[in-house]
Amino acid sequence: MPINCKNCPLRRHELFATMSSDDVAFMQDMKQGEQHVAPGTVVFSQGDKPDHLYTVLEGKGLRHKTLPDGRRQVVNFVMPGDFIGLQAGVMGEMRHAVEATTAMTLCIFNRSDLWKVFQNNPSRAYDLTYLAAIEEHLLGDALSRMGQHGARERVAWSLHRLYRRDVAIGAVAGDGSISLPFRQQDLADALGLSLVHTNKTLAQLKAENVARWERRRLFVHQPETLAQIGLVEQLQPETRPLM
Missing domain, CATH: 2.60.120.10 (Jelly Rolls)
Structure with missing residues (x-):
């Protein structure tokens, strides 16, 4: 039902x-x-x-x-x-x-x-406008990072954002991982990187025990370090309307 x-x-x-x-x-x-x-x-x-x-x-x-x-x-x-x-x-x-x-x-x-x-x-109409503004902000943020940041910063920023979103809705497994059911090529495309560069960056983050992505799961061992690498500007909880 x-x-x-x-x-x-x-x-x-x-x-x-x-x-x-x-x-x-x-x-x-x-x-x-x-x-x-x-x-x-x-x-x-x-x-x-x-x-x-x-x-x-x-x-x-x-x-x-x-x-x-x-x-x-x-x-x-x-x-x-x-x-x-x-x-x-x-x-x-x-x-x-x-x-x-x-x-x-x-x-x-x-x-x-x-x-x-x-x-x-009107309150729900405002919420729709707010959601559109959120999407505009995220696209602007992603575009500025593609233009000004290197692969390491871009990948860390994206993984941290996806991780925080699942944490915020309690979608964290008992082993501390979240579902990341995408391909490395998808992440590379979203960040304007080659697949080879993306793969090397992920391998580096894994070797440093910051985060690892395997079998469609993302494990973030050091969230604060991941945020620092990704040059995340703010860490206060995000609030957004739900339609």
Whole structure:
């Protein structure tokens, strides 16, 4: 059975901003159900004009863009709590694709209801704007790092960000690892690095006992050192809206 929004397991984590009871009821009225997708499923294709938008309840994926010559550029990683499809909701079509890299559970919303949010619920409309600002910030941060930082700093920054996100939602296994169900090539693409350079950097971090990525799991042995290497600017807990 679909989870009622008031019982959403993501809401109990401090990563996500507190919602009023009215906002929770509003989202429950908008929610059309849940969709379960298998690893490798293309949730959105580039150029799609989808009828639905989604909140990721469980699972992880990739945002990527196909270039005119057929090459693929990873834009970002999709994590639990992310709201996907907003681009199509506002611009009419998806300018990038979203692909599941694990099994995913998605909360379904009708794209046509997006305008009701702005018409009837200003606080939720502000939350949507805030989420768009977060994505803009992350892309700007990633672009500045690709332009100004070396491979070691870029890889450490990305691993630290992904690690912190899972820690914030309690998705840490008993051995201290988190799920990192991507390929090294995906990380290399996202950071503007060659696969060889990425592999060497990961091997160096492992040799220094800072972090190791193996068998789709990331072990961070020294989070503070990883943050220092990645030149992470702030470590205070992040808070973001949950749609």
